[in-house]
Amino acid sequence: MKKRSKLYSIGETSKLKNLSIKALRYYHKEKILMPAYINESTGYRYYSAEQFIHIDIIKAGRQLNVSIEEMRKIFSSANTEELLFFLEQKKKDIDAQINQLNSVKNKIDILRKRIDDSFNIMNDEDFKVTHFQERYLMTTPSTEGKESSDLLDYSTLDCLMENYEIKSIYESGTLYYIDETGHPTPTFVFELINKEDYFKNKDLFSILPTGNYLTLSYTNKNRNEKMLQLRNFIIGNKLHVIHCLELYLFTDIFDVNAFSCQLQVYIKEYN
Structure with a gap:
């Protein structure tokens, strides 16, 4: 029993x-x-x-x-x-939820680091030579000069990122061509991507070479002054610009009328 x-x-x-x-x-x-x-x-x-x-x-x-x-x-x-x-x-x-939460956590970590880095960059107001490792970027042609061009360009870029399931690392900006007189002309808008996404489909992306870049940070209030300083520096020292990019910084996310940037110029004589 x-x-x-x-x-x-x-x-x-x-x-x-x-x-x-x-x-x-x-x-x-x-x-x-x-x-x-x-x-x-x-x-x-x-x-x-x-x-x-x-x-x-x-x-x-x-x-x-x-x-x-x-x-x-x-x-x-x-x-x-x-x-x-x-x-x-x-x-x-549960596994799916954990993966989703880890993805959100990674995005938060990346964004926090990007904001911290932005404030550190803005502490340097003068010309500086900075070494960067090889970087990978997705681009779309710039239509600057047309109405709402920035919004359209980045909307196009966002669609491309989404279509190819590319993770954002919150580093974007504009590529410029610098002519013999030092005048910058926007050519592409870009989003930097991680190495993992680059190796999935190399044909989609461009490469910024490893090397020393002349860097300069500024805000919308002193952009013209800083760009003139850069132009005079390049012309005065007879430097040859290979790549020039304007990287947008995250120093004030909530003020849509304010922006901060770092200009990164790959110069032949420095490499």
């Missing part, structure tokens, strides 16, 4: 499993967790130790936003194979 399991009152069960008495009564009412025994005289509910794992499943299910209807179906079928399938599906859901 099978020995009868020890029974626990609803209060004891509540304390042992950290589930309120109100919740236990609710799951009884919904025919999800039926007490192992109910005293007919007092109406008191009692639960067996074997039911504790049922409570664990219920609690896990509720944390995963499993509906009462789904929960009722699982317990009414009383089929372990169905429960196993259900748990496996939920595990896949």
